[in-house]
Structure formats: C-alpha cells, structure tokens
Amino acid sequence: MPNESHMPTNCIIVDDEPMARDVVRRYIDMIPGLKLIGEFGNAIEATMFLKEQSVDLIFLDIKMPQLSGIEFVKSLHNAPKIIFTTAHKDFAYEGFELDVTDFLLKPIRFDRFLKAVNKALPQKQHEIETHGITNGEKINPAISFIYLRADRKMKKVLLDEIIYIESDRDYVKVFTENGFIITRQTIASIEALLSENQFVRIHRSFIISISKLKSFTSETVEIGNKELPIGKLYRNNFLKLQSN
Structure with missing residues (x-):
C-alpha cells in the first residue's frame, strides 16, 4: 500500500x-x-x-x-x-x-x-x-518570471529585467530593461507574486528591484534614470533592509 x-x-x-x-x-x-x-x-x-x-x-x-x-x-x-x-x-x-x-x-x-x-x-x-521551501521564504528562487495580463493576453516578464513598478490610478506600469508594460492589475496583487529578496515596496505607488537600486537617501531612491520618493509608511522597512 x-x-x-x-x-x-x-x-x-x-x-x-x-x-x-x-x-x-x-x-x-x-x-x-x-x-x-x-x-x-x-x-x-x-x-x-x-x-x-x-x-x-x-x-x-x-x-x-x-x-x-x-x-x-x-x-x-x-x-x-x-x-x-x-x-x-x-x-x-x-x-x-x-x-x-x-x-x-x-x-x-x-x-x-x-x-x-x-x-x-x-x-x-x-x-x-525539505524540498527547499520554508515558512520564512516567500517565493521559490527557481521562479524567475511572472505573467501579467496586458493587451488581452498573458505576457511573460522576467523578474531580472524589472526595474520598478508604478501604480497609476486604475493601471500599473511595469518598467523593464526593454520598455514598460501596462496592466490593469493592482500593485498589491503584483507585489504578492514577487520575492522579498528581490523587490521592496518603497511607496504606495512604487515597488523597486533591489538589484537595480543605484543610490538612496531617507527621502528618495535613484533607480534606472528615475528618482522616486520613499513613502513615510515604507521608510523604516526600506532603510532596515538596506542596513542588513
């Protein structure tokens, strides 16, 4: 049996x-x-x-x-x-x-x-x-992409190519090394798909790729060719992660 x-x-x-x-x-x-x-x-x-x-x-x-x-x-x-x-x-x-x-x-x-x-x-x-997933981890490191609904289809987006994500009213823009994708999803639903080891929420409207971060202050981050604000509710968590 x-x-x-x-x-x-x-x-x-x-x-x-x-x-x-x-x-x-x-x-x-x-x-x-x-x-x-x-x-x-x-x-x-x-x-x-x-x-x-x-x-x-x-x-x-x-x-x-x-x-x-x-x-x-x-x-x-x-x-x-x-x-x-x-x-x-x-x-x-x-x-x-x-x-x-x-x-x-x-x-x-x-x-x-x-x-x-x-x-x-x-x-x-x-x-x-014992298969490598513990309660402390958020996502399997082997997962290297997500799918986003855009232009009436599901588009594959490589996580390593994402620079930052911006919420814009009823839409979300995902900026990558190859341009950007507009999807009618919430930024929270996309955040739930992302690894905490690779991405961090810095503002109610912004998620950034940690590896793409160029510099930061207590108020802003420089990523890609953009300077983005750090929201008060997210500042402590962001600064704590950068000090580790």
Whole structure:
C-alpha cells in the first residue's frame, strides 16, 4: 500500500477573479505534493466537478455570483479541507464558524499561503519544508518570471529585467530593461507574486528591484534614470533592509 504522506494532495481553485486564480495557481505550483486538478470561476461548476472527482483541498473565494463560497461549503457533504481566499475580511467570523482550515486575505503572500497549507496538511509539512521551501521564504528562487495580463493576453516578464513598478490610478506600469508594460492589475496583487529578496515596496505607488537600486537617501531612491520618493509608511522597512 503506498505511503499516504508521499501521495499528491489533489486540490482545486474556486474564484470568479481570473487574476486571483493566477496567484493561487502559481503558489500551488511552488509547493511539492500539491496537485491542481481543476479551477473554476463559480461554485456551481465546482459542485458538478466534485460529483465526479475526489478532492483533498479547496482554495475558495467567498464573494461570488450565484452561489457564495459560504453557501457552497454549507452544501457539501463530507467536505474536504477548505482554505478561504477573499478580499473581504468581514466574512472571517462566519467562515471559521464553518470549521474551515484557514482564511487568507487578498492580496495573499506566499509565506501566509504556505502556513495555511501546512495547517491543512500537517502530515506533509516535513515533506514540503525539505524540498527547499520554508515558512520564512516567500517565493521559490527557481521562479524567475511572472505573467501579467496586458493587451488581452498573458505576457511573460522576467523578474531580472524589472526595474520598478508604478501604480497609476486604475493601471500599473511595469518598467523593464526593454520598455514598460501596462496592466490593469493592482500593485498589491503584483507585489504578492514577487520575492522579498528581490523587490521592496518603497511607496504606495512604487515597488523597486533591489538589484537595480543605484543610490538612496531617507527621502528618495535613484533607480534606472528615475528618482522616486520613499513613502513615510515604507521608510523604516526600506532603510532596515538596506542596513542588513
């Protein structure tokens, strides 16, 4: 009989936001032992899938059209492990009343995601950590790129080529060594994809690549051919990182 601790954990994503599914899918790919077998834009599609397929873990949004995540969980018999993923913290109490494993608030950081997975699958925690991912790390060093939605397609962006990222009202501009990409994502959702070892938020509107930093003061940074401001809320963290 196979050792259960070495069998993959089948999981699905249920979220009506494509970019939110992209983040969770990427995180799942980074964790050994997790196997994504389906993703759905609404709970009704997921319900039909579960009638035919056994699932160990569901990453589930709460606020969705037609059937909410909470209503979906209440409808399940012998529900698998549930990790809520939502932008609405007001649902936390009701979620935990359903005895779900964890409640992740968007934008989801990788270290927090990994903690939730280890809580859901404590018997596999050693397996996950010994594959080079620990609770203190945010992203697998082997991940060298991200995908951004731009011009009606998903564009591959190499992390080493990013200079800085700027939020501009409803859009985000990602400045690279080859120009810039405009995407209609939030800067927080992009920040959640980035490694803390490579990037740092210096302002509500700016994230910079640490390796591209030329000089700095307590008020500004020089990066590329630009001088960017350091926001008061981000100053202490930025200066602490530069002193290490």
